[in-house]
Amino acid sequence: MPEETQHQFDHARRAGFGPSDDIRQQRAQGALVKEEVAPAPGAATEPIWMALGYEAVRQVMGDHVRFSNQRRFRAQAIRGGSKHRPQEMSGHLMDYDQPEHTRLRKMLTPEFTVRRIQRLKPVTEQIAERCLDAMERAGQPADLVDLYASPISGAVLCELLGVPRDDRREFLVKHQWQLEQDRSRKDRAAAQAYTSGYLRALVKRQRKDPDEGFIGQLIRDHGDNFDDEELLGICGLMVLAGLDNVTGMISLGVLALLEHPDQLAVFLADPEKNVDRVVDELLRFLSVAHAPTPRTAVEDVVVAGQLVKAGEEIVCSIPMANRDPALGPDVDRFDVNRDPLPHIAFGHGIHHCIGAALGRMELRTAYLALWRRFPDLRLAVPAADVPHKTNSIAYGLEHLPVAW
Amino acid sequence: MVEVRVDPEICAASGMCKLLVPAVFDQSEEDGTVLLTDPVPPADLEAKVRTAALRCPAGAIAVHEMETDAS
Numbered sequence: 412m413p414e415e416t417q418h419q420f421d422h423a424r425r426a427g428f429g430p431s432d433d434i435r436q437q438r439a440q441g442a443l444v445k446e447e448v449a450p451a452p453g454a455a456t457e458p459i460w461m462a463l464g465y466e467a468v469r470q471v472m473g474d475h476v477r478f479s480n481q482r483r484f485r486a487q488a489i490r491g492g493s494k495h496r497p498q499e500m501s502g503h504l505m506d507y508d509q510p511e512h513t514r515l516r517k518m519l520t521p522e523f524t525v526r527r528i529q530r531l532k533p534v535t536e537q538i539a540e541r542c543l544d545a546m547e548r549a550g551q552p553a554d555l556v557d558l559y560a561s562p563i564s565g566a567v568l569c570e571l572l573g574v575p576r577d578d579r580r581e582f583l584v585k586h587q588w589q590l591e592q593d594r595s596r597k598d599r600a601a602a603q604a605y606t607s608g609y610l611r612a613l614v615k616r617q618r619k620d621p622d623e624g625f626i627g628q629l630i631r632d633h634g635d636n637f638d639d640e641e642l643l644g645i646c647g648l649m650v651l652a653g654l655d656n657v658t659g660m661i662s663l664g665v666l667a668l669l670e671h672p673d674q675l676a677v678f679l680a681d682p683e684k685n686v687d688r689v690v691d692e693l694l695r696f697l698s699v700a701h702a703p704t705p706r707t708a709v710e711d712v713v714v715a716g717q718l719v720k721a722g723e724e725i726v727c728s729i730p731m732a733n734r735d736p737a738l739g740p741d742v743d744r745f746d747v748n749r750d751p752l753p754h755i756a757f758g759h760g761i762h763h764c765i766g767a768a769l770g771r772m773e774l775r776t777a778y779l780a781l782w783r784r785f786p787d788l789r790l791a792v793p794a795a796d797v798p799h800k801t802n803s804i805a806y807g808l809e810h811l812p813v814a815w
Numbered sequence: 816m817v818e819v820r821v822d823p824e825i826c827a828a829s830g831m832c833k834l835l836v837p838a839v840f841d842q843s844e845e846d847g848t849v850l851l852t853d854p855v856p857p858a859d860l861e862a863k864v865r866t867a868a869l870r871c872p873a874g875a876i877a878v879h880e881m882e883t884d885a886s
Contacts, residue, residue: 473874520828520847687834750862751835753869763829763872771834 423701425799425806428667429743430730434463438731442467442715459705460714460725465735465755467715468727471706472759478706478725480762481508502644505704505762512761518633519645519765522625528768531570535773538566539780547784552791555811556662563777564657571653571769572646573613573624582609586650592802610646614639625649651804652766659699659800659807660770661777666797666811667693667745668778669790674747679786682779689747690774695754696745698730699805703758729755730806785815816881817861819868823848827873835867836860840876849875 424431437444442464447456462468471478481496500506504515521527542562546553565583568574574582588594588602614626618639621627626646629637637645668675668689678689705726708719719725733754734742742752757764764770782788790797791812798809819839821832828847832840839860841850856864861878868876 473872516828517846521845523830524828524842524844524847525830525833526842526844751866751870753866755872757829757872759872761827761873763827763831765828768830768834 423801425801428697429734438463443717460719460723462725462727463731464715465732465737468732469759470714471725471727475509475761477710477712479508479709480704481506498640501640503648522628523765523768525768528772532772534570535567535776538563539776543780543784551814552812555665555813556808560658560661564654567773568653571625572649573622573626590803610643614642655803655805656699657770657773659805660774662808662811663697664693670794671745674745677747679782686775686779690771691751692747694756695733695752698733698756699807700729702726702728788813788815816855818879818881819851819854819864820877821849821851822875825873826875829872831870832867832876836863839864
């Protein structure tokens with residue numbers, strides 16, 4: 412799913428912490444622009460709409476009646492708008508429309524409420540502390556991506572899914588392989604077979620003997636309402652949504668704070684009190700998720716003064732929407748003192764990120780624990796030499812060398 | 816003064832409102848949808864409640880001005 416998207420669309424273009432200059436120039440042409448893209452590398456181009464303005468993006472994402480997530484007419488979706496769902500798309504909520512979407516989502520939401528996520532907080536704190544111990548042992552300079560951001564998102568995901576500690580390293584490594592463009596097709600297919608086989612076995616195990624974790628709880632509460640393919644799809648979605656987004660936010664967020672010492676000073680003046688607004692502003696400012704599932708118009712709709720015809724597709728740019736002047740003053744500035752803006756870093760409408768509270772808790776924990784341990788944290792290389800990661804479903808950093 | 820109304824039927828259970836104004840909003844244990852703990856919040860929370868209404872991904876929160884005798 413993610414690997415195809417990056418070849419299809421150019422919405423992932425970034426510069427520094429924000430969207431690239433050319434996507435900003437496109438925005439000058441309008442809030443909704445048409446672009447020619449190739450559905451696959453080497454294929455003939457087709458027109459697709461790009462929603463770049465805040466109001467346009469909110470309209471499209473907020474209207475699940477006239478914009479469908481599953482009736483895609485191209486690429487890897489349900490071709491021709493067929494109702495038939497391929498088995499491998501089972502459980503992927505982002506590819507569902509009403510009323511099926513609500514049926515699945517209602518069963519999942521109790522596991523992701525703000526209250527329920529608080530239960531994962533102590534274990535997330537332990538995970539962060541273990542990572543910091545490992546960083547200290549490794550010595551300076553240390554790569555914050557490899558030793559902190561990535562292991563935290565990985566371990567929390569494994570806690571959620573109930574992947575035993577001994578299996579985690581291999582599971583996470585293989586997951587990474589399947590997303591890496593520079594790996595051979597054969598290696599990626601083998602890695603994918605491993606992770607999906609692993610999850611399949613995990614679901615089977617939980618069916619037999621459900622534990623206290625997320626999958627076990629789902630099976631206990633709703634076991635008869637899910638088939639194994641749906642459960643597997645839900646696990647796959649958690650993996651997809653719970654790793655790169657979080658890793659990207661932790662690592663880019665640390666870089667943003669280090670590069671804005673005045674904002675870091677506000678955070679550190681009273682970390683516990685200020686962390687929530689720091690997290691919220693970082694979510695907006697960085698908007699690591701490039702775009703949600705493309706929407707397909709099911710009837711003719713006017714968006715930002717343009718006619719989108721039935722069957723045409725729209726890609727919504729989250730980073731552009733979150734830096735639209737309509738959102739508030741001086742939106743290109745990272746400003747933790749501002750009143751929280753109505754940004755859409757977690758999406759908008761019925762597909763709003765189900766793991767939003769979990770994500771916030773992870774970020775909060777990660778930033779607090781890091782500066783508690785290393786109050787004098789600094790970059791170990793010039794900021795211009797920090798490699799940014801653009802070949803993934805979420806923006807992030809390849810490496811972040813730090814010292815303390 | 817303002818009165819807050821919520822619509823659990825269209826709520827997407829994102830938990831945004833509870834995060835923003837825990838004194839006014841809660842989430843149901845059962846399905847995560849919105850619960851209103853204080854339909855007429857104190858004046859100092861009004862701005863926050865309006866932000867929560869704007870941030871609600873499902874548009875499930877409405878804020879109404881209340882007519883008061885004093886005014």
